[in-house]
Amino acid sequence: MVDLLIKNALVVTCHPNVISGRIFSPGAVAVHRDRIVDIGPSAELEAKYADAAKVIDGDGRIVMPGFIITHTHMPYVLGHNQPVDVSQLRSFWDMLQKMGWEWLEDITTADGILAATQYASLKMLKSGTTTVCDLVEAPNALPGPLTASVRAITETGIRAQIGYEVTERVAGVPIAERLDPAYAKRGFEENIRLFESLASAEGQSSRIQGRLGVHTAYTNSPATLERARELANQYKCGIQIHIAEIPRAFLVEKYGRSAPEVLEETGLLGPDVVAAHCIDLDDADIDILARNKVNVAHTPMTNSLGGNGVARVPEMMEKGINISLGHDCFFTLDTAEYIRFAYLIHKAHWANPALLPPFQALDLALGNAAAALGMEKEIGSLDVGKKADIILIRPDSPMPVTPSTVIPFFTMTFRGSDVETVIVDGEIVVDGGTSTRVDEAIVRKACVEQAVALWKRNGIEA
Numbered sequence: 171m172v173d174l175l176i177k178n179a180l181v182v183t184c185h186p187n188v189i190s191g192r193i194f195s196p197g198a199v200a201v202h203r204d205r206i207v208d209i210g211p212s213a214e215l216e217a218k219y220a221d222a223a224k225v226i227d228g229d230g231r232i233v234m235p236g237f238i239i240t241h242t243h244m245p246y247v248l249g250h251n252q253p254v255d256v257s258q259l260r261s262f263w264d265m266l267q268k269m270g271w272e273w274l275e276d277i278t279t280a281d282g283i284l285a286a287t288q289y290a291s292l293k294m295l296k297s298g299t300t301t302v303c304d305l306v307e308a309p310n311a312l313p314g315p316l317t318a319s320v321r322a323i324t325e326t327g328i329r330a331q332i333g334y335e336v337t338e339r340v341a342g343v344p345i346a347e348r349l350d351p352a353y354a355k356r357g358f359e360e361n362i363r364l365f366e367s368l369a370s371a372e373g374q375s376s377r378i379q380g381r382l383g384v385h386t387a388y389t390n391s392p393a394t395l396e397r398a399r400e401l402a403n404q405y406k407c408g409i410q411i412h413i414a415e416i417p418r419a420f421l422v423e424k425y426g427r428s429a430p431e432v433l434e435e436t437g438l439l440g441p442d443v444v445a446a447h448c449i450d451l452d453d454a455d456i457d458i459l460a461r462n463k464v465n466v467a468h469t470p471m472t473n474s475l476g477g478n479g480v481a482r483v484p485e486m487m488e489k490g491i492n493i494s495l496g497h498d499c500f501f502t503l504d505t506a507e508y509i510r511f512a513y514l515i516h517k518a519h520w521a522n523p524a525l526l527p528p529f530q531a532l533d534l535a536l537g538n539a540a541a542a543l544g545m546e547k548e549i550g551s552l553d554v555g556k557k558a559d560i561i562l563i564r565p566d567s568p569m570p571v572t573p574s575t576v577i578p579f580f581t582m583t584f585r586g587s588d589v590e591t592v593i594v595d596g597e598i599v600v601d602g603g604t605s606t607r608v609d610e611a612i613v614r615k616a617c618v619e620q621a622v623a624l625w626k627r628n629g630i631e632a
Contacts, residue, residue, distance in 0.1 A: 171221045173596060174201040176562070177212045179228025182576055184235055185551035187537045188529040193573040199233060201558040204595040209552055226591065232563040232576060235551050236300025236592065237505040238539035241410065241446040241467035241496025244290035244304050244319070245283045247503075248621045249274040253630055262416060262476035267344070276341040277627040278308040280318045282620040287322035289617035292605055293503040294328065297586025300559040300594050301329040301539075301549055303444060303467075303496075305383045305410050309341045312356050316364045323378055327599035327607045329559065331543055333383030333410055334360040336398060338390050345389055354394045357383070358401060365405045377595060381444070381543075384411040387429040388421055395436035408442035408544060410467075414455065415447035415478060430458040439464050444542050446496055449473055449481045456482065460489040465542035467496035468534065470515050471508060475500060480519040483512075484526070494539035504586035505535055513581040528581040562591035 181197030198215035200208035200222070208215055254273055259265050283306065294302060308315045316334050323330045336357035338349035365380045382405070384390065384398050402409045413429050421429045430451065433439050439462035446467040448459065459466070468483055483493055497508045513531035517523050540550025548557045565571045567583050592600035599607055622632045 171223060172200045172202045172207060172219050173222070174224045174226070174558075174593075175199075175215060175219045175222035176201075176226045176228050176233055176560070177216050179212070179231045179233040179562070180571065180573070180576060181209065181552065182232060182234040183209060183552040184532070184536050185553040187551075188532045188577060191551060193576065195573050196229075197233070198228075199552060199560065201560075201593070201596050204558055206552060206554055206556050206558050206560075208554060226562070228562060230564060231590065232565060232571065233552075234561060234563070235536055235549065236559040236561045236594065237298050237535040238301040238494070238543065238550060239294065239299055239496055239505060239508075239535065240303045240444050240465070240494040240539050240542045241469060242290070242302050242304045242499045243307060244302075244499050245278050245286040245306060245308065246274065246499040247286045247290050247617065248278065248282055248624045250621070252621075252625055252628070254628070262478050265476050266416070271339075271341070273628050274624070275307045276310055277624055278311055279620075280308075280311045280314050282624055283308060283311065283315050284318040284322050285613075285616040285620040287319050288326055288608065288613045290499055290503055291323055291326040291328040291330070292608060292610065292613055294505070295326060295592050295594075296589065296600055296603065296605070297504040297506065298561045298563070298589040298592065299328070299503075299505045300561065300592060301543070301545070303331045303381060303410060303543060305333060305335055307335040307385075309337075309339070309353065313360055313363070316360055320364070320367075320378060325608055326605065327377070327594055327597065329377040329549070329594055331379045331381040331408075331410075332364070333381045333407075334364070335383040335385045336361065336390065336394065337385035338394060339385065349389065349391070351391060351394060354390060354397075358397065362401070362405075365407055380405065380407045382407050382409045384409055384438070386412045386415070387432045388416070388424055392432070392436050395433060395438045399436065399438045399440075402442060408444070409438065410444045410446070411438070413445040413448050414450045415473075415476075416450070418450040418452070418455075428452070428455050430455040434458050434462060441465070442544060444494070447473060447478070447481065448486070449478045451482060456486055456489055456491070459486070460491050463492075465492045465494060467542065468493050468512060469496040469498055470512050471501050472498040474515070480515060483516055484520065492538055492541055493534060494542040495534040506580070506584045506586045509535055510581055528578045532577065532580050558593055558596040560593040561589055563588045564590045
């Protein structure tokens with residue numbers, strides 16, 4: 171007997187990738203505990219698993235793997251629509267120092283992290299994202315911000331890799347004036363507490379893993395970057411970091427070398443690294459990322475917000491670099507919008523409509539993302555033996571959704587609100603568009619209260 175049978179659906183396996191993955195129509199998926207145990211034509215599986223403990227009739231639904239986002243800052247939702255003086259934001263550097271640090275990160279509390287992470291992870295789940303990689307940044311909340319993150323993630327039921335940002339930046343002090351390795355030490359300690367807690371906790375959910383967070387090359391000394399690699403090797407946790415989100419000239423002025431050059435020299439780069447942004451790179455920089463098998467978390471909306479330019483994603487793909495999708499939690503938490511934006515922006519920027527066809531755009535949030543997180547054997551596609559991270563979509567579409575139209579549906583028409591059911595680890599965490607684990611009204615109210623409190627610390631009345 172299996173625990174769950176999803177039958178009579180348009181099953182899109184995306185295995186081993188979107189373009190070559192089998193599609194069953196009508197198809198079925200059988201789940202036992204936290205694993206997929208069978209996939210195939212619906213009639214065959216219905217006969218084989220007639221005694222399934224629970225059956226979901228997927229008639230008119232798309233069944234597919236849950237989406238994976240490889241770079242977020244979930245506490246950032248507290249800053250959404252904060253009524254600040256935007257005339258002060260004339261460059262990305264202004265946005266980073268003011269909107270990112272002064273008006274948000276430096277005044278974020280553990281309570282704020284808890285409420286915002288509950289809200290953000292819930293919203294992502296409801297729109298079909300089942301796994302997220304989150305980098306927490308709150309220097310004045312140390313120690314303990316990751317404890318708040320773990321609690322929030324555990325309660326909503328999303329799968330996550332999380333870490334705290336290691337940086338020598340001193341809150342409230344311009345980085346050109348002073349950096350302090352003691353602050354990086356506190357960041358390392360926060361990450362280590364998480365790693366050791368996850369390793370020692372009996373019955374700890376496998377949904378949560380640690381991934382060491384590092385801010386950037388320009389806010390850390392070579393010694394700190396070398397220490398990050400040592401700890402990543404010791405705890406086998408991988409690294410998440412921002413690379414080349416600021417103009418290349420900043421690093422060249424400071425070090426005489428680009429960020430990829432500095433990071434390669436310190437030994438930080440490797441196939442266990444997820445590098446967010448990667449915008450201002452020259453050919454040599456791209457070659458460095460390629461030869462070190464670095465995974466890129468492409469964040470097209472954030473890059474556009476900061477006026478940073480468009481990452482050279484098509485060229486990185488040609489070099490064999492694995493490109494996944496991130497979003498920083500700056501805008502909507504609906505992965506559908508990020509898939510569509512990534513699908514369109516490179517066509518417009520490079521004046522080439524052939525770039526990033528629908529199947530490739532969809533892979534950014536599925537197989538590519540799973541590989542970036544080192545989880546390609548567990549998630550990112552529907553296959554026997556993989557984790558049962560599955561979403562059911564009820565398409566609101568002006569055209570028939572069939573095996574021949576279902577892939578372009580995701581770049582043309584799909585919205586997160588079409589997601590009806592979300593399963594993580596074999597557990598239904600969203601049913602009929604509603605969370606089965608938390609009271610959504612309470613989660614929303616707590617997040618709004620924490621946003622108001624943060625705004626007040628900026629002298630703003632909601």
